[in-house]
Structure formats: structure tokens, C-alpha cells
Amino acid sequence: MEKNLIVNKKSLSNVVCEFEIYEPLIAASAKAGQFIILRYGELGERVPVTLVDWNEQKGTITAIIQSIGKSTAVFNSLKVGDKFTSLAGPLGTPVEIKNYGTCVVVGGGVGIAEVYPIAKALKQAGNKVISILGARTKDLVILQEKMQQVSDEIIITTDDGSLGQKGLVTDAIKTLHDKGVKIDVGFIIGPIPMMKWTAKLMTQLGIKPYASLNPIMLDGTGMCGCCRVVVNGQTKFACVDGPMFEATNIDFDNLIARTSEYKEQEKESFLKHEKDHKCKIGLH
Numbered sequence: 001m002e003k004n005l006i007v008n009k010k011s012l013s014n015v016v017c018e019f020e021i022y023e024p025l026i027a028a029s030a031k032a033g034q035f036i037i038l039r040y041g042e043l044g045e046r047v048p049v050t051l052v053d054w055n056e057q058k059g060t061i062t063a064i065i066q067s068i069g070k071s072t073a074v075f076n077s078l079k080v081g082d083k084f085t086s087l088a089g090p091l092g093t094p095v096e097i098k099n100y101g102t103c104v105v106v107g108g109g110v111g112i113a114e115v116y117p118i119a120k121a122l123k124q125a126g127n128k129v130i131s132i133l134g135a136r137t138k139d140l141v142i143l144q145e146k147m148q149q150v151s152d153e154i155i156i157t158t159d160d161g162s163l164g165q166k167g168l169v170t171d172a173i174k175t176l177h178d179k180g181v182k183i184d185v186g187f188i189i190g191p192i193p194m195m196k197w198t199a200k201l202m203t204q205l206g207i208k209p210y211a212s213l214n215p216i217m218l219d220g221t222g223m224c225g226c227c228r229v230v231v232n233g234q235t236k237f238a239c240v241d242g243p244m245f246e247a248t249n250i251d252f253d254n255l256i257a258r259t260s261e262y263k264e265q266e267k268e269s270f271l272k273h274e275k276d277h278k279c280k281i282g283l284h
């Protein structure tokens, strides 16, 4: 079988697809918290995507991709039998997995997929794992069954109350705290404002927070400096020093500003892609 080949694909929602890709070397060495960089097409952009799962025997890795712009829309249009043009990894520093005691893992939107390998590894290491899955609405709550398998308790929150509790992940954390549940550590992956407020709350409640940062990345190997983030007043490169960092002193506002820098160009590129795509559909 050829490397980078898509051997399985399924839709998890109308904007999220799960891919199983043949990549035996990465499948043999992946660790929780690491990521890959995918590219499709000779001029395609390099896109960082989390290693959600891997199967050493089959030689496959699993990536879950939410379509939010041009490149992710192109990826999610690929089919079984297509091949990514390039795939680099495993990249990033793995999350430190040990017995912390009681861990809360918090995933927001596609962040649920990204937090899954961490929840799985924490459970295997003997921790009590409480998973909190948050999304705007029920269709965006993904991997419920898989998360259930690696969690002692699972709490779902949706902004509109269409599934689980109505509210935010922070409400669920407050409720656990008010019930007297002692939580030692929290791992948060999701939209930046969600990570910011969840980390702040955890710090106030005496829970040590970790958050996985998603700045724009290029090489993913510490060379370009694109992925600079500020942690404890120091500049770090998310691709090699992270992407997971102790979150009490992350400068999330700086991260929000840096990830918004190319909004106009991203929008233009997506609209052009949509237009070209529709024109091609019109030809058939």
C-alpha cells in the first residue's frame, strides 16, 4: 500500500470528517499530544492536524478535520483512494502522561477529537478521567462513544441546550467543584476564548490547567518562528515546545491577535475556492 493513502473516510458532522491514512512509520511512533502536517496539491498549504489515533498493526493513523477555510475544505473533499501530497510527523512534544489522580479533559468543537488521545493515554496510565465535551449545538458534538470508552464520567454541554446541559464547559467545571469533586489537573483543547476562560477558572479553583495552542504554523519544526506564543512572559514555539503548555500564564490575547492577522486573505482564498469549485460542478 502507498504511503499517505486515504484508506477510510467518514463524516462526523456536516463540517467534520474522519480520515484513516496509511502511514506505518508515524503509526509506530505517535504519542498523545503530537500532530502531523498535511498538504494536498503541489501548491497546497501546510496544515497542522492532531494525531487523533493510530494503529501500529494496520500501519494507519487517524486525523479528524473540520472544514473552516480553503485547505480544510479541500481535504474534506478527498475520497478513499486519494493520497495526500505530503504528510510530515509525528511533530511536537508529547503530553506528559503519568498518574495525576483525577483529570478533567475539556474538548470544544473539533477540539473533542484533539483531546481524545490524551484522555485515552491518561486513562491507560490509571487516572480518573472526567471528560467535558462542549459545542454550540448537538450536531457538533463528535466522538461521544469513543470518549465514553476512555472516561470514568462524561459531561456534554451545548450552547443551545440541544444535547446535555445548556451552557458552557466552564459551567460544568463549576458544578463539579461545587459538588466537592477534587480535580488535580485539566487538559483543554478548543477555540482560543474557550481555552482562555477555562484555564482562568481552573487556576482560580486550584486545578492545574494545560492548553494546546493552535497558532499559525509553517514548517512545524522550530525553524520559521511563525508559531510564536507567549507563555510565562517568554516566547515559545508551539510546534516544538508545545503545542500543549501549562496554561495559567499563557498570553491568550496575543494568540487571538496573531491568529487573526490573515483573516482577509483567508476569506478571499476560501471565496475563490468556493467559486472555482461551483464552476467545476456546473461543467458536469
Ligand SMILES: Cc1cc2nc3c(=O)[nH]c(=O)nc-3n(C[C@H](O)[C@H](O)[C@H](O)COP(=O)(O)OP(=O)(O)OC[C@H]3O[C@@H](n4cnc5c(N)ncnc54)[C@H](O)[C@@H]3O)c2cc1C
Pocket: 035, 045, 046, 047, 048, 049, 050, 051, 064, 065, 066, 067, 068, 069, 070, 071, 072, 073, 110, 113, 114, 213, 214, 215, 216, 217, 218, 243, 259, 260, 266, 267, 270
Ligand atoms: C497543533 C495543531 C493541531 C491542530 N489540529 C487540528 C485538528 O485535529 N483538526 C482540525 O480540524 N484542525 C486542527 N488544527 C487547526 C487547523 O490547522 C486549521 O483549522 C487550518 O490550518 C485552517 O486552514 P484553512 O485553510 O482551512 O483555513 P484558513 O482560512 O487558512 O484559516 C481559518 C482559521 O484557521 C487558522 N489557521 C490558518 N492556518 C493555520 C495554521 N497553519 N495553523 C493553525 N491555524 C491556522 C486561522 O487563524 C483562521 O482562524 C490544528 C492546529 C494546530 C496548530
Ligand code: FES
Pocket: 216, 217, 218, 219, 220, 221, 222, 223, 224, 225, 226, 227, 228, 237, 238, 239, 240
Ligand atoms: S511552525 Fe515554524 S517555528 Fe513553529
